[in-house]
């Protein structure tokens with residue numbers, strides 16, 4: 001079953017408070033999302049495999065650890081997921097970046113894929129699918145379907161704020177996908193916004209309101 005991790009580090013919680021506030025402007029919002037994504041990536045990469053190599057310090061020879069070079073990928077769900085990419089790449093700069101775009105079908109209200117571009121070696125990479133908000137879970141489920149349909153095997157989902165409803169939907173649809181969250185909020189409202197949330201993450205990131 002999927003594991004759900006809530007990253008309640010004080011720095012993450014502090015920065016979240018400021019992105020939640022309605023008077024926080026676009027520039028600050030974007031910078032804070034970037035910083036939170038970096039802090040989350042630090043926690044999310046805790047289990048990366050290491051190799052031991054021989055090195056020589058100015059004092060003696062010793063064995064020391066380096067990353068074993070696991071291939072990683074970051075896949076933002078368009079468009080708000082883009083706001084998390086640079087922050088993650090600060091820690092894992094060699095990761096490749098894919099993109100998944102989804103729109104909501106006006107009749108079925110279900111997310112439908114309109115754009116997918118992934119690295120060629122999908123099957124060999126571990127992916128972080130990222131979106132600031134996990135609301136109903138529909139987009140996250142569909143984005144992960146898009147990756148799995150193209151051969152991705154090892155996927156983690158990372159978001160800033162989640163609603164319990166979305167976590168349940170994602171866990172049930174993809175029990176093999178662990179979920180990393182900075183804050184688990186109360187609920188969804190009747191318009192599908194997370195409460196208390198932060199409003200529309202895409203609009204706040206890109207200043208389109």
Ligand code: URA
Nearest residue numbers: 135193194199200201
């Ligand atoms: N998407 C958002 O940007 N905000 C929400 O509260 C829910 C979905």
